Amino acid sequence: MPSRFVVSTLAAVLWVTSPPGLQAQVNLPTLGDSVSQDLDVGAERRFGDQIMRQIRPDPDFIDDPILLEYVQNIWAPLVAAGVRLGNISDETRDRFAWEIFLVRDKSVNAFALPGGFVGVHLGLIAMTVSRDELASVLGHEMSHVTQRHIARRIAGDSRNNLLATAAMIAGLIVAARSGSIDGANAAIVGSQAAAAAASLSFSRDMEREADRVGFNVMSQAGFAPAGMLSMFERMEQAYHLMDAGNYPYLRSHPLTSERIGDARTRLGTEAFVRPLGLAEHALMAARARVLMDPRAEAWAQLQNLDAGVRDTSTKAGGKGFEQLGARYAAALASIKMRDFGRAENALRSAELTLDLLGEDARARRDLRYLRAELAQAKGQAADGFAALAPLAGERSRALLLQRAQLAMVDSTGLASARQVAEDLQTYVSLVPHDAGAWAQLAQLWDRLQQPLRAVRAQGEVRAAMGDLNGAIDRLRSGLRQSGGRDADQIEAAVIDSRLRALTYERRQLLAELYPRGAPPGAELP
Incomplete structure (x- = not known):
């Protein structure tokens, strides 16, 4: 898919990094302490925002409320630990986004962008x-941000500048959307783009620092340090898949026996602690x-993922959890295929499997959401509610958005939608x-025959994605x-106020892009 190609290309050219590793010493000075002032915190954040304005409209930029909430619940403790450890300064804490986002791509990958944005495949x-x-992995990626590695790589080559690199990214996206591999290659091998690509790769020292700092961060955040070693071992076992292009993490920074040995040494004789959750x-x-592969043939295969895993009597080696996941995948894939009978059977099996594994409130909650998704797909809003x-x-975001989707298929009236x-407003x-x-709010207001509120919400969608031109x-x-005579004048006043604010914001951004004055008709990229 073209959109999947662009994010993978972005990661490969710019900031794809290696799996986390460990170093024996823990009190070394940080490279970020001496970061060049050529790219200050504010400039790095603006650069990151500029990149994200190109990425957010991509169809493979995924906002799945359930999955995103789960990843954010892992990310937030890492950020808090970074603050406690002093890795995140007061300035970067306030100025950087510290935002994690999902990418619909089946490759094993994650990448850091300027300004505190981290993408996860x-x-x-x-x-x-x-x-x-x-x-x-997230702790490692966060450490590339906290140690200002991106800023150091950008500032390390005086031949490059932010706009040149951003132009390369924009070129990649345009080429990817058109399906032109030649166009993407041309964007990369252009004189400025080639220089940017060369200068933005992380050095070996930076990777080692991200390993060391990431380990300390995840430990401080309350995660089991053994997770790093098991991640190394899992990816080492999968190393033979590298040639098929499925493991860009390994292709960019191959695992070495030294790094894996460092991980084992760091853990030492620490007693094994059963992972939580x-x-x-x-x-x-x-x-x-x-969700990573939306093709019907992929979903058809996943519908049968739970075939042959009927025995839930043992929990040894995580077998029961594997069965639980297989039944969840079969149910969700069946919902996507609109095979509701198969979805119901798989979901019931998942619920029974969880009963046998022992009560887990978070997992039980996830199954409730899946049942609501099934009801929504069947158009049975009452069952979903x-x-x-x-x-x-x-009052979670996931609950609000799931209720909004149910309200859109509720045939009993508009009370629930209102x-x-x-609540969403x-x-x-x-x-x-x-x-x-x-x-979601735009759709609800449209259904409730509130056209001005719907249009305002549509404008706010564009603004939130960074598309100020579209928002205006x-x-x-x-x-x-x-x-019109019947128009909501209060909402009209709100729209007028937001329009003025966004117009001013666009003017300021154009002034940054064109310090000598924007040419007539200039628009934001």
Whole structure:
């Protein structure tokens, strides 16, 4: 898929990094202490925002509320640990985004971008067996940001500048969308682009520092250090897949016996601690497996993933958790294929498997959400709301968005849609940059025949994605609609205020891009 190609190419050319490793010494000075002032924190964040404006509209930029929430729950403790350890300074804590996002791609990969953005391929989540393994990779990637490795690589070559590198990224995206491999190659081998690609690869010392700092961060965050070693061993076993292109992590920075030995040495004689949250992780890894490949033939195979795993009597070696994940994957794939009978059977099997494994509140919650998804796909909103009823006390984003999707298929009236819309409106007033929430809200207001609110929400979707041009166009359209006699004048005033604010923001960004004055008709990239 072209969109999958672009993110993989971005990672390969710019910031793909190796799996986490360990070093024996833990109190070494950090390279980030002497980072060049040629790229300050503010400039790095603006550069990252510029890249994200290109990435967010990509179809393979995935906002799956359930899976994203799970990854964020691993990411947040890592960031908090970085603050406690002093790796994240007051300045970078306030100025950087510290945002993690998902990429629909079945390759095992993750990458760091300037300004505190970290992308995670669904293939990486799918191949891990514990949250500790996933945390080890995220901690490594975060350390590339905290130690200012990206800034050092950009500032290390005076021939390159931010706009040249951003132009290369934009060129890759355009070429990828057109399906032109030649166009992508041309973007890379251009004089400035080739220099940027050469200068932005991490040095061996930087990789070692990310290994060391990442280990300390994940340990401080409460994750089992053994997760790093098990991640190494898992990827070492999969090394033979490298030639098929499935392991760009390994291709870019091959695992060495020295790094794997360092991991074992660091753990020493530490007693093995059973990983926590295995049931929940098994479900989320299964979810990633289904979502990472949207082809019908891939889903058809996953529908039968649980065939032959009927014995749930043993938990040894994680067998029961593997069965749990297989049944979840079969149920979700069947929902995607609209084979509702098969989905119901697989979901019931998953629920019974969890009963045998022992109660896990987080895993039980995930199965409730899956049952709500099944009800939504069948158009049975009442069943979906009933499945979510035990979760009514929580105010999570995942719950709000799942209720919004149920409200859209509720044929019993508009009462549920209105209540959900009001709840979601309250949420976006507190979290105004949530494009996914605004998109759901736009659909709800449209169903409730509130055209100005719907148009305003559509504009906010574009603004949250960084598309100020598109946001301004939508809000201007809303103002034109507000001239009618029955128009909501309060909402019209809100639209007018937001339009002024976004127009000013665009003017400021254009001033940064064109310090000598923007040419007539200049638009943001």
